Amino acid sequence: KNQVEQSPQSLIILEGKNCTLQCNYTVSPFSNLRWYKQDTGRGPVSLTIMTFSENTKSNGRYTATLDADTKQSSLHITASQLSDSASYICVVSALERANNLFFGTGTRLTVIP
Amino acid sequence: DADVTQTPRNRITKTGKRIMLECSQTKGHDRMYWYRQDPGLGLRLIYYSFDVKDINKGEISDGYSVSRQAQAKFSLSLESAIPNQTALYFCATSVVTGTGSTGELFFGEGSRLTVL
Numbered sequence: 001k002n003q004v005e006q007s008p009q010s011l012i013i014l015e016g017k018n019c020t021l022q023c024n025y026t027v028s029p030f031s032n033l034r035w036y037k038q039d040t041g042r043g044p045v046s047l048t049i050m051t052f053s054e055n056t057k058s059n060g061r062y063t064a065t066l067d068a069d070t071k072q073s074s075l076h077i078t079a080s081q082l083s084d085s086a087s088y089i090c091v092v093s094a095l096e097r098a099n100n101l102f103f104g105t106g107t108r109l110t111v112i113p
Numbered sequence: 114d115a116d117v118t119q120t121p122r123n124r125i126t127k128t129g130k131r132i133m134l135e136c137s138q139t140k141g142h143d144r145m146y147w148y149r150q151d152p153g154l155g156l157r158l159i160y161y162s163f164d165v166k167d168i169n170k171g172e173i174s175d176g177y178s179v180s181r182q183a184q185a186k187f188s189l190s191l192e193s194a195i196p197n198q199t200a201l202y203f204c205a206t207s208v209v210t211g212t213g214s215t216g217e218l219f220f221g222e223g224s225r226l227t228v229l
Contacts, residue, residue: 031210043117044220049217089155101158105154
């Protein structure tokens, strides 16, 4: 069964600290994995995409990793800011399927001053 | 102006009423989607459309219907709303990648529906 699991469900950190969010998946055949950021009351916005051949990709203070062998991805946030408070959603895409997106339930990050 | 626009943004209605949520896009994408989001359950697919003549049920289509009036417009209807359809609804668009998988999703700002 194709599944995407994220951990933790929620996280509270102090401003300026680092954190890492996890995404484990069983989707096959794998095409790519995206991390989305969803601010409260807004639609999700893509942060980064990871394909099979990529291990690490950075987008400013956000760094995503992918281990295709263990089917795990992480999103590391460095020097957190209050504006990082949001839900982070992991979405895995399968190859050649009509309905081929599988969503995690998200990690709710709260950054406090 | 937003690339994906949803109307209304907020709606309160009563059980049994018919409700339509509308979505329009200026991105020129063929693929459009309707999702609902509930706390703890994440985003779940209601219906999707790969072009004007193609409509497909998602994982939770019961109680919903859709209409793809044009490439740019995709509407979601609740024929007889019930309280457990209270949720945040999102429209999204995408392209298809060269490998046949779905590209980046572009979401609207959401429509919050409350059914009393």
